[in-house]
Amino acid sequence: xxxxxxxxxxxxxxxxxxxxxxxxxxxxxxxxxxxxxxxxxxxxxxxxxxxxxxxxxxxxxxxxxxxxxxxxxxxxxxxxxxxxxxxxxxxxxxxxxxxxxxxxxxxxxxxxxxxxxxx
Amino acid sequence: xxxxxxxxxxxxxxxxxxxxxxxxxxxxxxxxxxxxxxxxxxxxxxxxxxxxxxxxxxxxxxxxxxxxxxxxxxxxxxxxxxxxxxxxxxxxxxxxxxxxxxxxxxxxxxxxxxxxxxxxxxxxxxxxxxxxxxxxxxxxxxxxxxxxxxxxxxxxxxxxxxxxxxxxxxxxxxxxxxxxxxxxxxxxxxxxxxxxxxxxxxxxxxxxxxxxxxxxxxxxxxxxxxxxxxxxxxxxxxxxxxxxxxxxxxxxxxxxxxxxxxxxxxxxxxxxxxxxxxxxxxxxxxxxxxxxxxxxxxxxxxxxxxxxxxxxxxxxxxxxxxxxxxxxxxxxxxxxxxxxxxxxxx
Numbered sequence: 001x002x003x004x005x006x007x008x009x010x011x012x013x014x015x016x017x018x019x020x021x022x023x024x025x026x027x028x029x030x031x032x033x034x035x036x037x038x039x040x041x042x043x044x045x046x047x048x049x050x051x052x053x054x055x056x057x058x059x060x061x062x063x064x065x066x067x068x069x070x071x072x073x074x075x076x077x078x079x080x081x082x083x084x085x086x087x088x089x090x091x092x093x094x095x096x097x098x099x100x101x102x103x104x105x106x107x108x109x110x111x112x113x114x115x116x117x118x119x
Numbered sequence: 120x121x122x123x124x125x126x127x128x129x130x131x132x133x134x135x136x137x138x139x140x141x142x143x144x145x146x147x148x149x150x151x152x153x154x155x156x157x158x159x160x161x162x163x164x165x166x167x168x169x170x171x172x173x174x175x176x177x178x179x180x181x182x183x184x185x186x187x188x189x190x191x192x193x194x195x196x197x198x199x200x201x202x203x204x205x206x207x208x209x210x211x212x213x214x215x216x217x218x219x220x221x222x223x224x225x226x227x228x229x230x231x232x233x234x235x236x237x238x239x240x241x242x243x244x245x246x247x248x249x250x251x252x253x254x255x256x257x258x259x260x261x262x263x264x265x266x267x268x269x270x271x272x273x274x275x276x277x278x279x280x281x282x283x284x285x286x287x288x289x290x291x292x293x294x295x296x297x298x299x300x301x302x303x304x305x306x307x308x309x310x311x312x313x314x315x316x317x318x319x320x321x322x323x324x325x326x327x328x329x330x331x332x333x334x335x336x337x338x339x340x341x342x343x344x345x346x347x348x349x350x351x352x353x354x355x356x357x358x359x360x361x362x363x364x365x366x367x368x369x370x371x372x373x374x375x376x377x378x379x380x381x382x383x384x385x386x387x388x389x390x391x392x393x394x395x396x397x398x399x400x401x402x403x404x405x406x407x408x409x410x411x412x413x414x415x416x417x418x419x420x421x422x423x424x425x426x427x428x429x430x431x432x433x434x435x436x437x438x439x440x441x442x443x444x445x446x447x448x449x450x451x452x453x454x455x456x457x458x459x460x461x462x463x464x465x
Binding site: 048099 | 127185259260263265288295296362454
């Protein structure tokens, strides 16, 4: 029940998308030529397949993002409870320790050249 | 019960109609702004000042030939634009248009999805947009689309990281994750005349977040996903007619949502603009606050247009360098300075 508004938004968005596409299908012209069904490649015949290999760096970026983002997520509850906590010193000590790990990890990634894109 | 459902429906309809209603206007401003910056005339034929041009475009999109190329993966190819619009609308559920107000002894919250996790929900839903791009790129089965989609996902992910770090600093400063409380915090003034906006406390975070929302919404100078000179149109090369229009719509709604979040975090949200309090006797406060937020978002949209036609596109390695080697360390330093400042202030 609490999630009803979110479900409502999903349904409305979905119906909006489907509705506009249907209008376009109903009103639009039908394609006549076979050439329109070709892969678009600047007007020349397509070369090779679309599912070709790509640089592993993209994958590495995704993995590094996961790593750092999880670390940042751990900081959210800390930042939100700080003002109500009575042991500010301990909270700060935790923060210093956590940021030390974070920064060492970041520096390791930086110096292992995982973030370099020009080669 | 019926009352509650009616109120919910009213809230949902209002928050969806506002972005959809101003969408044609935004597109018009974008095109006229481009023309203004490039010393052209721009669209000025349909209606007064060309204001009806976007409507004419919608009609054109409807009557366009509906091509579904034979090489695509049909289900996902059709799903992607629908999904894009769907996830673009989703974060609107938690955006507060005005402060909670009282009608008939009942407090009404302006956002339809009221939760203590509101801002996390907005971010989660907004970042689903990268899936729409990935699905479109993969389903199109085209080299350009695939490359565009991969680039877009890596780019959005990289800038989300710096944005999250600045968000931690903002939470720490405000001591809350409730958007209403954040706006209330910014309602006062500092030094007697400056509004107490997040911008004046966290200028570095503001800059990082601003760059982040440009990158998240794939706008120039970060539109590597659709760089015309190398990828033709990136992930939507194979999309035409209404399917393309849906992606277009999703991009603009995404811009509106992220601008609204940016305004709420750093520029006082729905707090009244100077001079607006004079109208308080004539117009109800919630409407004034909504108008104030819409004006601020409108200025942000103009900034988007301005930047788009002023700055050149980055190269991909520059883009990744900016995200990982500049903004991320800057965000970490900003967070540490914020924490140190608040700790030693007491």
